[in-house]
Amino acid sequence: MGWEPLHEPSGPRRIGEALDQVAFRLKAPRAQVLATVFDAWEELVGEVLAAHASPLRLVERELVVAVDDPAWTAEMKFFSAELISRINAAAKEEVVTSLTVRVRSR
Template structure:
C-alpha cells in the first residue's frame, strides 16, 4: 500500500491553495486571503453572542453579506453595524466597508 492509492494514474492531486482559490472564486470572494481569514475566524472576530446568530455568507466588492437566524437579529445588527464594520476593519483591513443583512428562510 502506498500513500497515493486514491489518486487516479496520470493526474497529480491539486494543491490545496488552488482548490481553495477556485472555491472562493465560485463564492465570489473578492480577496481570497481576507475571505479565508474572515470566514475561518468569524467567531473570534465578532464574539460568541453574534456568531451564534449571524453567519458570513459572501464577501464581494467590499460588501459582506451575512445571514441572521431571526429578524430581531437583523435589527440588532443594524444598530451594531458601524461597530461591527470597525471591528472587521481591524481584522481584514479595508476589505469590508458595507454590510448586507439577510434573514435566513425557515422551512
C-alpha cells in the first residue's frame, strides 16, 4: 500500500502510528487514508450523492459503499472510476482499486 509496518517501539508512540500498525495487520489502509475517504466523502462525491451513499469500509483496496435505494446503485457504479481516481489523487497513492455498492436494508 506504499508504506511499511512499524517496528515495535520500546516506549510511547503517537496514536496515528498505533492505528497504522493495527490497520496494517487488518490489511486496511493507514489512518490518514481512511480519514481522507470518510471525512472528505461529501467533497469527493458531491452533496447530492453523499446524501444517498456513504462509505462502509476500505480493506485490501476495495471500497464498499452503501446506498439508501437501489436506484442509486447504478449512479454509484457509473461514477466509480471517477471516484476511485479522486480518492487515489487525494491520498497521493493507489489506495482503492475497486468499488462495491450495497443497498442498505430498511
